[in-house]
Amino acid sequence: MYFIQEINMLGITSIDIIALLYFFISWLSYARFASVKTQSHPSLYSVLHDYRLEWSKQLIKREVRIMDSNLIGTLHRNASLLVSTTIFILAGLIAVLGATDRAMLIAATLPFTVATTAGLWEIKVLLLILIFVHAFFKFSWAMWQFSITTVLMGGAPNPDEDETLKQIFIKRHTLLLSLAGTNFNHGLRAYYFGIAALTWIVHPLLFMLASSWVVSVLYKREFRSQSLRILLE
Known part of the structure:
Protein backbone atom coordinates (compact mmCIF):
# COMPACT_ATOMS: atom_id res chain seq x y z
CA MET A 1 0.00 0.00 0.00
CA TYR A 2 2.81 2.37 0.92
CA PHE A 3 4.59 1.53 -2.35
CA ILE A 4 1.47 2.42 -4.34
CA GLN A 5 1.18 5.72 -2.51
CA GLU A 6 4.81 6.52 -3.33
CA ILE A 7 4.17 5.78 -7.01
CA ASN A 8 1.15 8.08 -7.00
CA MET A 9 3.18 10.84 -5.36
CA LEU A 10 5.85 10.57 -8.05
CA GLY A 11 3.21 10.89 -10.75
CA ILE A 12 3.96 7.53 -12.33
CA THR A 13 1.04 6.33 -14.43
CA SER A 14 0.20 2.78 -15.43
CA ILE A 15 1.30 3.48 -19.02
CA ASP A 16 4.71 4.61 -17.73
CA ILE A 17 5.13 1.36 -15.80
CA ILE A 18 4.08 -0.70 -18.82
CA ALA A 19 6.47 1.21 -21.08
CA LEU A 20 9.37 0.74 -18.66
CA LEU A 21 8.70 -2.98 -18.32
CA TYR A 22 8.38 -3.29 -22.10
CA PHE A 23 11.75 -1.56 -22.49
CA PHE A 24 13.59 -3.94 -20.15
CA ILE A 25 11.84 -7.00 -21.56
CA SER A 26 12.78 -5.92 -25.10
CA TRP A 27 16.44 -5.41 -24.17
CA LEU A 28 16.86 -8.60 -22.14
CA SER A 29 14.82 -10.73 -24.54
CA TYR A 30 16.77 -9.56 -27.56
CA ALA A 31 20.09 -10.14 -25.78
CA ARG A 32 19.02 -13.71 -24.98
CA PHE A 33 17.59 -14.26 -28.46
CA ALA A 34 20.77 -13.04 -30.17
CA SER A 35 22.94 -15.21 -27.93
CA VAL A 36 20.93 -18.36 -28.73
CA LYS A 37 20.40 -17.66 -32.45
CA THR A 38 24.12 -17.01 -32.98
CA GLN A 39 24.83 -20.63 -32.01
CA SER A 40 22.79 -22.01 -34.91
CA HIS A 41 22.72 -19.17 -37.46
CA PRO A 42 25.51 -16.93 -38.75
CA SER A 43 25.57 -13.44 -37.31
CA LEU A 44 27.88 -10.52 -37.82
CA TYR A 45 29.73 -11.30 -34.60
CA SER A 46 29.96 -15.08 -35.01
CA VAL A 47 31.39 -14.62 -38.50
CA LEU A 48 33.86 -12.07 -37.18
CA HIS A 49 35.08 -14.74 -34.73
CA ASP A 50 36.08 -16.87 -37.73
CA TYR A 51 37.95 -13.92 -39.23
CA ARG A 52 39.70 -13.31 -35.90
CA LEU A 53 40.77 -16.96 -35.93
CA GLU A 54 42.22 -16.51 -39.41
CA TRP A 55 43.97 -13.33 -38.26
CA SER A 56 45.59 -15.24 -35.38
CA LYS A 57 46.79 -17.95 -37.76
CA GLN A 58 48.31 -15.41 -40.15
CA THR A 74 43.09 0.88 -33.45
CA LEU A 75 40.56 -1.36 -31.72
CA HIS A 76 41.84 -0.18 -28.33
CA ARG A 77 41.52 3.48 -29.35
CA ASN A 78 37.96 2.94 -30.58
CA ALA A 79 36.96 1.51 -27.20
CA SER A 80 38.86 4.28 -25.40
CA LEU A 81 37.06 6.95 -27.43
CA LEU A 82 33.68 5.54 -26.47
CA VAL A 83 34.72 5.32 -22.81
CA SER A 84 35.55 9.03 -22.89
CA THR A 85 32.33 9.84 -24.77
CA THR A 86 30.27 7.91 -22.22
CA ILE A 87 31.88 9.85 -19.36
CA PHE A 88 30.87 13.13 -21.03
CA ILE A 89 27.32 11.85 -21.51
CA LEU A 90 27.10 10.84 -17.86
CA ALA A 91 28.42 14.24 -16.78
CA GLY A 92 25.72 15.91 -18.88
CA LEU A 93 22.97 13.70 -17.47
CA ILE A 94 24.08 14.38 -13.89
CA ALA A 95 24.01 18.11 -14.68
CA VAL A 96 20.46 17.72 -16.05
CA LEU A 97 19.49 15.87 -12.87
CA GLY A 98 20.72 18.85 -10.86
CA ALA A 99 18.68 21.31 -12.91
CA THR A 100 15.39 19.43 -13.03
CA ASP A 101 13.04 22.44 -13.14
CA ARG A 102 14.86 24.15 -15.98
CA ALA A 103 15.21 20.92 -17.97
CA MET A 104 11.49 20.19 -17.56
CA LEU A 105 10.61 23.61 -18.93
CA ILE A 106 12.76 23.02 -22.01
CA ALA A 107 11.34 19.52 -22.54
CA ALA A 108 7.79 20.87 -22.22
CA THR A 109 8.32 22.95 -25.38
CA LEU A 110 8.73 19.78 -27.47
CA PRO A 111 5.64 18.76 -29.47
CA PHE A 112 3.48 15.94 -28.08
CA THR A 113 5.34 15.97 -24.76
CA VAL A 114 3.18 14.74 -21.88
CA ALA A 115 3.10 16.62 -18.59
CA THR A 116 5.30 15.09 -15.92
CA THR A 117 6.22 15.59 -12.29
CA ALA A 118 9.69 16.36 -10.97
CA GLY A 119 9.85 12.89 -9.42
CA LEU A 120 9.03 11.09 -12.67
CA TRP A 121 11.45 13.31 -14.59
CA GLU A 122 14.25 12.31 -12.23
CA ILE A 123 13.41 8.65 -12.71
CA LYS A 124 13.66 9.08 -16.48
CA VAL A 125 17.07 10.75 -16.17
CA LEU A 126 18.24 8.11 -13.69
CA LEU A 127 17.30 5.41 -16.20
CA LEU A 128 19.52 7.07 -18.79
CA ILE A 129 22.34 7.32 -16.26
CA LEU A 130 22.07 3.60 -15.45
CA ILE A 131 22.12 2.70 -19.15
CA PHE A 132 25.25 4.71 -19.85
CA VAL A 133 26.96 3.47 -16.67
CA HIS A 134 26.37 -0.02 -18.07
CA ALA A 135 27.85 1.10 -21.41
CA PHE A 136 30.87 2.58 -19.61
CA PHE A 137 31.65 -0.72 -17.88
CA LYS A 138 31.31 -2.66 -21.14
CA PHE A 139 33.54 -0.30 -23.16
CA SER A 140 36.17 0.00 -20.41
CA TRP A 141 36.33 -3.79 -20.04
CA ALA A 142 36.62 -4.19 -23.82
CA MET A 143 39.46 -1.65 -23.79
CA TRP A 144 41.26 -3.58 -21.07
CA GLN A 145 40.78 -6.87 -22.95
CA PHE A 146 42.32 -5.35 -26.08
CA SER A 147 45.28 -4.32 -23.87
CA ILE A 148 45.59 -7.91 -22.63
CA THR A 149 45.56 -9.09 -26.24
CA THR A 150 48.45 -6.74 -27.01
CA VAL A 151 50.47 -8.22 -24.14
CA LEU A 152 49.65 -11.74 -25.33
CA MET A 153 50.76 -10.85 -28.84
CA GLY A 154 54.10 -9.63 -27.46
CA GLY A 155 54.83 -13.19 -26.36
CA ALA A 156 53.55 -14.86 -29.53
CA PRO A 157 55.71 -17.80 -30.68
CA ASN A 158 57.90 -17.38 -33.74
CA PRO A 159 57.10 -19.19 -37.03
CA ASP A 160 59.77 -21.84 -36.38
CA GLU A 161 58.73 -22.68 -32.81
CA ASP A 162 56.78 -25.68 -31.49
CA GLU A 163 53.43 -26.26 -33.18
CA THR A 164 51.69 -26.87 -29.84
CA LEU A 165 52.69 -23.42 -28.60
CA LYS A 166 51.35 -21.90 -31.80
CA GLN A 167 47.96 -23.59 -31.42
CA ILE A 168 47.70 -22.47 -27.78
CA PHE A 169 48.45 -18.89 -28.80
CA ILE A 170 45.98 -18.97 -31.69
CA LYS A 171 43.19 -20.19 -29.39
CA ARG A 172 43.91 -17.64 -26.64
CA HIS A 173 44.41 -14.72 -29.00
CA THR A 174 41.18 -15.44 -30.89
CA LEU A 175 39.10 -15.91 -27.74
CA LEU A 176 40.39 -12.71 -26.16
CA LEU A 177 39.68 -10.72 -29.31
CA SER A 178 36.17 -12.16 -29.47
CA LEU A 179 35.52 -11.44 -25.78
CA ALA A 180 36.62 -7.85 -26.27
CA GLY A 181 34.47 -7.59 -29.39
CA THR A 182 31.46 -8.98 -27.51
CA ASN A 183 31.80 -6.43 -24.71
CA PHE A 184 32.26 -3.66 -27.27
CA ASN A 185 29.07 -4.85 -28.99
CA HIS A 186 27.15 -4.85 -25.70
CA GLY A 187 28.32 -1.30 -25.06
CA LEU A 188 27.04 -0.22 -28.47
CA ARG A 189 23.78 -2.03 -27.78
CA ALA A 190 23.38 0.03 -24.61
CA TYR A 191 23.80 3.20 -26.69
CA TYR A 192 20.98 2.07 -28.99
CA ALA A 210 11.38 3.29 -29.97
CA SER A 211 12.24 0.13 -28.00
CA SER A 212 10.68 -2.02 -30.72
CA TRP A 213 12.45 -0.01 -33.41
CA VAL A 214 15.84 -0.51 -31.71
CA VAL A 215 15.28 -4.27 -31.52
CA SER A 216 14.40 -4.30 -35.22
CA VAL A 217 17.51 -2.29 -36.15
CA LEU A 218 19.79 -4.49 -34.05
CA TYR A 219 18.35 -7.67 -35.55
CA LYS A 220 18.77 -6.45 -39.11
CA ARG A 221 22.34 -5.32 -38.52
CA GLU A 222 23.44 -8.47 -36.71
CA PHE A 223 21.60 -11.10 -38.78
CA ARG A 224 20.42 -9.52 -42.04
CA SER A 225 22.92 -6.79 -42.90
CA GLN A 226 24.77 -6.35 -46.16
CA SER A 227 28.04 -6.46 -44.21
CA LEU A 228 27.20 -9.99 -43.03
CA ARG A 229 26.38 -11.10 -46.57
CA ILE A 230 29.73 -9.77 -47.80
CA LEU A 231 31.62 -11.60 -45.06
CA LEU A 232 29.77 -14.85 -45.76
CA GLU A 233 30.49 -14.65 -49.47
Missing part, protein backbone atom coordinates in the same frame (compact mmCIF):
# COMPACT_ATOMS: atom_id res chain seq x y z
CA LEU A 59 49.91 -13.49 -37.28
CA ILE A 60 51.90 -16.60 -36.30
CA LYS A 61 53.38 -16.82 -39.80
CA ARG A 62 54.77 -13.26 -39.69
CA GLU A 63 58.10 -12.47 -38.07
CA VAL A 64 57.41 -8.71 -38.12
CA ARG A 65 54.08 -7.96 -36.43
CA ILE A 66 53.89 -4.18 -36.60
CA MET A 67 50.71 -4.35 -38.66
CA ASP A 68 49.04 -6.58 -36.07
CA SER A 69 49.97 -4.30 -33.19
CA ASN A 70 48.61 -1.31 -35.14
CA LEU A 71 45.33 -3.13 -35.76
CA ILE A 72 44.86 -3.96 -32.08
CA GLY A 73 45.90 -0.40 -31.22
CA PHE A 193 18.65 1.41 -26.07
CA GLY A 194 19.77 4.67 -24.47
CA ILE A 195 18.38 6.48 -27.50
CA ALA A 196 15.10 4.59 -27.02
CA ALA A 197 15.01 5.56 -23.33
CA LEU A 198 15.47 9.19 -24.28
CA THR A 199 12.07 9.17 -25.99
CA TRP A 200 10.37 8.45 -22.64
CA ILE A 201 10.81 12.16 -21.93
CA VAL A 202 8.35 12.88 -24.74
CA HIS A 203 5.74 10.13 -24.31
CA PRO A 204 5.64 6.57 -22.88
CA LEU A 205 3.99 5.23 -26.06
CA LEU A 206 6.84 6.67 -28.10
CA PHE A 207 9.18 4.98 -25.62
CA MET A 208 7.65 1.60 -26.40
CA LEU A 209 7.72 2.26 -30.14
